[in-house]
Amino acid sequence: MTSILIVDDEHFVRMGIRSSLDWEKYGYVVAGEAENGIEALEKIRSLNPDIVFLDITMPEKNGLDTLSEARQEGYRGYIAMLTCHEDFRLIQKAMRIGADDYVLKNEMTGERMLEYLEKIPKERKHEGADLEEALEKAKEQAFFKLNFLNNLLKIGGIDKSQFLQVHKRYGIRIKCDGIYMILFEIKRFEAVKMRYQNQDSRILLNSVDNLVGESLKGYPEHENFWIGDSYVVLLTFSHEPSQMKTENEVRGIVNRICFQMENFLDLDLAVAVNRGHGDIGEINRLFEETQLILSQSFFQPDKSQFWFQDQWKTAEACELEARLEAAGGEGDLLSVVKEYVVSCRKERLLIDRERFGYLLSSAVSIREREYKLDSRFHFEECESIAMVYNKLEELDGEIETAKNAGSHSHLIHQAIDLVTENLSREIMLEGVAEKLGVSPSYFSRVFSKEMNQTFSSYIIGKRIEKAKNLILTTNLKFYEIAEMCGFHSPVHFNNMFKKVCGMTPNQFRNDREVKKV
Known part of the structure; x- marks a missing residue:
């Protein structure tokens, strides 16, 4: 009707x-x-x-x-x-x-x-209905095309003749040979998605699509689409015989996309660029290789672009496994991992991130069970190798604490000495942790566990203890005592003293019964 x-x-x-x-x-x-x-x-x-x-x-x-x-x-x-x-x-x-x-x-x-x-x-x-029908067909066509391209990259299993059969049907624009693959990953993607938590997340996905599409105008042989949380661009240059010129074009495209993503969407990208040496039948292997190249951004977070080079080889996971086994349950995991990552970088070896995470998690789990520690190491939560190093440092500290169970560890004794020596000065948890050579989060957790109170509560208690002694044994004015005990001002001293002792410093001094205590 x-x-x-x-x-x-x-x-x-x-x-x-x-x-x-x-x-x-x-x-x-x-x-x-x-x-x-x-x-x-x-x-x-x-x-x-x-x-x-x-x-x-x-x-x-x-x-x-x-x-x-x-x-x-x-x-x-x-x-x-x-x-x-x-x-x-x-x-x-x-x-x-x-x-x-x-x-x-x-x-x-x-x-x-x-x-x-x-x-x-x-x-x-019926023109409106015809238009709607045409739009639905276009959406359906786009869906099948995207599904085909995703399967092509993940599974492969198609030869040149089969590809040509579906090439026209889905309107695929790339050719069969000489494929360049650009794989993008948004750094801290989970945090980025939180910006859109009150909106439709498709806003972000569509914005990326639109910006990339604008950057590819003038390059008819391309496909660009999301594949999981990564974004892929496929390019061919069938009318450009010069490989050097082609690679310069690709470099220009990559730089343009990165610039627009950073300036218009405030996105920080990691990019891997790879070139296929076979035809369309090898594209799933090309995708696997490009994913491996892109994963190096985890180990080199200071670098944003990774271009395939023929001399690159894949690091043998068995070498890391051997190093971890050699360290045993007593070895320093942090040093082992750092040395391995540095050596791979020097030798231009690609590290398989998934295998790396599995082996390291297994080694950590052994130590946690041996020293009866709570499981805190979750590799999948680490956004870069720097976070891995921090977690391993904390683990080494917890192992040290477990070894010294029954008495305060050497670390806490050092912290107590620092507090005692600097009670009249400003004392910050971060500063103490830095002097002791550990991370603030690790120091805070160990101190609270061993002392049954937070570091800030301990400092306040020590300052009030010193203030009470000075009130009872000297005739110093309260502002002088406040300064000697590290309080910001007489008012701050008065408030904290009353909060801890239930009375003001003046009441404390005048109460002779208290003085006898």
């Missing part, structure tokens, strides 16, 4: 049009009504009616503005303007901006309405 939308600000006009005809009898259906231009545009977008009867004069948004906006948005259905009189100035303007015809409201009897509808060309009655 041909769908109709009636738009008029007067209720009786809408009712009159609706009741003027047995619509279904003649193959029509009133799909909806709207009383103003704003509501009309919403209905046009959601219903995509075949015919719209649109009042020229309405409040909020008049018919001319509604007509103009609907056409700008791509609505191609039949629009007839409703008017009470033949105001040719308005009618001419409406026709110029996209109206198909006009109808006088006082002539809209059932018979005249049917005559009018029968005059509308059949192809125009």
Whole structure:
């Protein structure tokens, strides 16, 4: 059936049009009504009616503005303007901006309405539906194409002749040979997605699509799409015989995309660029190799672009396994891992991140069980090798603490000495941790575990203890005592003293019974 939308600000006009005809009898259906231009545009977008009867004069948004906006948005259905009189100035303007015809409201009897509808060309009655059908087909085509390309990269298993069969069907633009692959990864992607937690996450995905698409204008042989949390660009240059010129073009594309992502979307990227040496049948291996290249950004977070070089080789995982086994349960994991990563970088060896994580997690698990430690090491939470180093440092410290169980560890004894020596100065947890050569988070956790109180609580307790002694044994003024005990001001000293002791410093000094304690 041909769908109709009636738009008029007067209720009786809408009712009159609706009741003027047995619509279904003649193959029509009133799909909806709207009383103003704003509501009309919403209905046009959601219903995509075949015919719209649109009042020229309405409040909020008049018919001319509604007509103009609907056409700008791509609505191609039949629009007839409703008017009470033949105001040719308005009618001419409406026709110029996209109206198909006009109808006088006082002539809209059932018979005249049917005559009018029968005059509308059949192809125009269904143009909106045809457009919607075309859009659905385009979406379906894009879905199958994306699914095919994803499977092509992940699974492969297709030869040149098979590829050519689907090449035209899906509108694939790359050729079979000489494929360049650019693989992008958004650094700290989980944190980036949090920016969009109150919005549709497709905003981010579509923004990346649009920016990359703009950067690839002028390069007809390309495909660009998301594959998991990574973004891939495939390029061929069948009309460019010079490899040097081609690689310069690719470098320009990469730099342009990175610049736009950083400046327009505030995204920090890691990029791997690789070149296929075989035809389309080898593209899944090319993808695996490019993923391996991209994973080096984990081990070299200071670097953003990784270009394939023929002399690169894959590091043997068995070497790391041997080093970890040689360290045994007592060895320093941090040193072992650092030495391995540094040696691979010097020898230009690619480290398999997944295998690396598995072997390291196994070695950590052995130590945690041996020393009965809580499991804190989760490799998948580490965004870079620097985070791995920090966690291993904490693990080594916990092992040291476990070895010295029963008494305060050497680390805590050193911390206590530093506090005692510097009680009159400002003492920061970060500064103490730095002097002791450990991370602040590790030091804070070990101190709380061994002393059964936080580091800041311990400092306050020691300062109040020293202040009480000075109050009882000297005639120093309270501001002098506050300064000697490291309080920011006499007011701060007074407040903290009362909070800890339940009385002010003055009350404490005047209470002779307390002095005898």
